[in-house]
Amino acid sequence: MKIGFTTGSAVSAAVKAAILEIAGYKHIKKVEIPLPEGSRMQIPIHRSKLLKKDLAIAEVIKDAGDDPDVTDGAKIIVSISLNRQGVIDNRVIIEAGKGVGIVTKPGLPVPIGQPAINPVPKKQIKETAFETLKESGLSPAHVKIIVEVPNGEKIAKKTLNPKLGIIGGISILGTRGTVIPFSNEAYKKTIEIEINVAASNGQDTVVFSTGGRSEKFVKSICKDISDICFIQIADFFAFSIKKARKKGFKKIIYSCFFGKLIKMAQGYEYTHAKTCHINFELVSKWCALFGINKTELKEISHANTAFQVLEIIKKNKNMKDILSFITKKAISNVRKFAGPNPDIIFYLFDMKGKLILSETDKGNG
DSSP states (O other): OOBEEOHHHHHHHHHHHHHHHHTTOOSOOEEEEEOTTSOEEEEEOSEEEEEETTEEEEEEEOOOBTSOOTTTTOEEEEEEEEEOSSOOSOEEEEEEOTEEOEEOSSSSSSOTTSBSBOHHHHHHHHHHHHHHHHHHTOOSOEEEEEEEOTTHHHHHTTSSHHHHTEESEEOBOOSSSEEOOOOHHHHHHHHHHHHHHHHHTTOOEEEEESSHHHHHHHHTTOTTSOGGGEEEOTTOHHHHHHHHHHTTOSEEEEEEOHHHHHHHHHTOSSOOTTTOOOOHHHHHHHHHTTTOOHHHHHHHHTOSOHHHHHHHHHTSTTHHHHHHHHHHHHHHHHHHHHOSSSEEEEEEEOTTSOEEEEEEEOOOO
8 A cells, every 4th residue: 555644744845845946946846855763755846936035935735645644635835934144053933824723722742822733743844944954055044934734724624623622724743754554454454463473483472552652662661572572553452452362472561652541441442533532531530539639630521632631640749649540440451352361561651752650460371
């Protein structure tokens, strides 16, 4: 299946093309950009134009490959203006134009009032700008980037943005820079194959993670475990545990972030955001058992995201007890699918990769 690229990569490519226009390049058809995971990718440029000295525009058509992404085919337009007078260091300011959402509620990794451009793609965009300025001889310069998605507000209605309090358009996302086509059956088959490979190679441990970041973080801890034991299972929680049970692994390690942990603690077998939701009222009741004050309990019950709840819990003196309680509930649900024999270990990370909690439940094996 064809791999696509994220909105973050689309913006980055448009940024590079616009800066190259200012530097005097013509007929730009394709550019190569850095990806968050460290590799690089070539992306087609739909159009680019120098409007006047130190001001240019570029457009990229978002291509999600064979993934059913609602932003596929969206026009991503970037205008770049440079100020090269009296500026000592490179500075990059990114602003939201028409069709790019603005954050209006707490709980997201972007402050209220700021464009809905997540930290990873923002870093990617700035890295692309710095790299292109240096390569084209335009550094140092103060760069102003305005991102526009003409049909963004309409597209956003098909996403979770309205619920999350992101108004006016889409979010600029992408933790890896590429979009991997997602077919449920194909993905489940891949998980099953990876589990079989680990078992067939004599491994007695399997390490599940929800994605690339959580796998990266747990690898920094489980350094002595073979690479073939690490399997990204996305939202297929129960499916993966059942397959691991059939293969008789002695140890199941699970690496996740707080949102997935809550969903597993609630008893969901499949944790995708479109089909299962966090019961913040229930989480508030769990937290009440550990003496969190009424004001904070109200904030938790009316929270917008798991990130917001975690920030409240982290400030409480009973943080470890609360997180341990929730993790044990998740482990209890793992037991339903794993059976009594394997050891079950959970590693809970924050979004920056800091290990917040580890919890072990010894099996009978």
